[in-house]
Amino acid sequence: MYGLKAKPILTEQLRPISHSAPQPTFNAATHLNFIPPANVLTLKDISLPEDVGISPLAVSEPFPLFSEEAIRIMRGEIFTNEVWENCLFSTEFAGCQLRGHCPKYAPFMYDAWKDPKTLSIISKITGVDLIPNMDYEIGNINISVRDGLEGATETAATQEAPPVTKWHYDSYPIVCVVMMSDASNMIGGETAVRTGSGEVLKVRGPQMGSAILLQGRYISHQALAALGGSERITMITSFRPRDPFVRDDSVLTSIRPISHHSELYYQWTKYRVEVMEERLRGMLKVLEEQHRADRPTDVKRIKEFLKEQEEWLAGTNQEII
Ligand SMILES: [Fe+2]
Known part of the structure; x- marks a missing residue:
């Protein structure tokens, strides 16, 4: 055996x-x-x-x-x-x-x-x-x-x-x-x-x-x-x-049962928020640059970006149980 x-x-x-x-x-x-x-x-x-x-x-x-x-x-x-x-x-x-x-x-x-x-x-x-x-x-x-x-x-x-x-x-x-x-x-x-x-x-x-x-x-x-x-x-x-702009589909499904939750959720939230922070900074830079250059506001791109961030935050939240 x-x-x-x-x-x-x-x-x-x-x-x-x-x-x-x-x-x-x-x-x-x-x-x-x-x-x-x-x-x-x-x-x-x-x-x-x-x-x-x-x-x-x-x-x-x-x-x-x-x-x-x-x-x-x-x-x-x-x-x-x-x-x-x-x-x-x-x-x-x-x-x-x-x-x-x-x-x-x-x-x-x-x-x-x-x-x-x-x-x-x-x-x-x-x-x-x-x-x-x-x-x-x-x-x-x-x-x-x-x-x-x-x-x-x-x-x-x-x-x-x-x-x-x-x-x-x-x-x-x-x-x-x-x-x-x-x-x-x-x-x-x-x-x-x-x-x-x-x-x-x-x-x-x-x-x-x-x-x-x-x-x-x-x-x-x-x-x-x-x-x-x-x-x-x-x-x-x-x-x-x-x-931070590259796709990341991480979840915690198989991880939760084998982790101390306080530490896991600290590290998870920290990393997810840091990624979000960098994305927002990057987005703000582009938004301001385009505006300064007298270019029209790219509404379509902004809405796509915001939708992605909504999903990122929702995903981040869903994994914390
Ligand atoms: Fe595996």
Whole structure:
């Protein structure tokens, strides 16, 4: 039988008692180990309309991103008592998740994802200038651990990995999944995506320190179980466009059950209002410039803009429950 259903109590074995030694700071020159993906699947490749998302990318093949040293430091940051006491979420969807540890408990991880070099890599592959959606979505950790017995009963005859998630769309436009465990003996662990013609394509899972990028908000996908290896730890960071004028369909549907609401709604409201603020400033500038140049007021464009902002605010409000 498959043993990948997370059992938080077993993860005790992964936890150091504490760590008090000063941690190194993130240095892109040594902690990144980036090699561009050999191949990416575009929306067009999987028969989806090219305007369905914000990027031409559907899903990338795994590509090396962080060095082993960087992964080791990040693991050190999350396996602490503070993180497990304050950031652990256990739901039916995912038995063991750590969320909200950045930047407070995991400054190295936070800096790794905020680093301009990291962001330029993610942006280049997706073709969109991206930033992490909110601090809350930096370095979300999913943990599966299985006990020795289940591992021992598994045989090479085991062929088809069962899904570990249902078919779903993500809440944020683009996600980056990084493998934090030694996956060299793992079988499976693919991401399955559904094409526009209804076929299912499987993208192989990443090795330790490697990543895949997925435009998960617009592509129906599911994670398949990985067999072999005693633990499987993945780190997921979600992104949105940096440019406030680029479409952003973020919602909080799948996020609410796995978040402290006070913090989530603070960060959500702050980001949504900041985007709105920049849009209003931009709009005001154009309005004034055109007026100063004695050009007629572009009523049609103003009404379109205002309608978009009404929808933005309504969407922002709807997500707060
Ligand atoms: Fe997903």
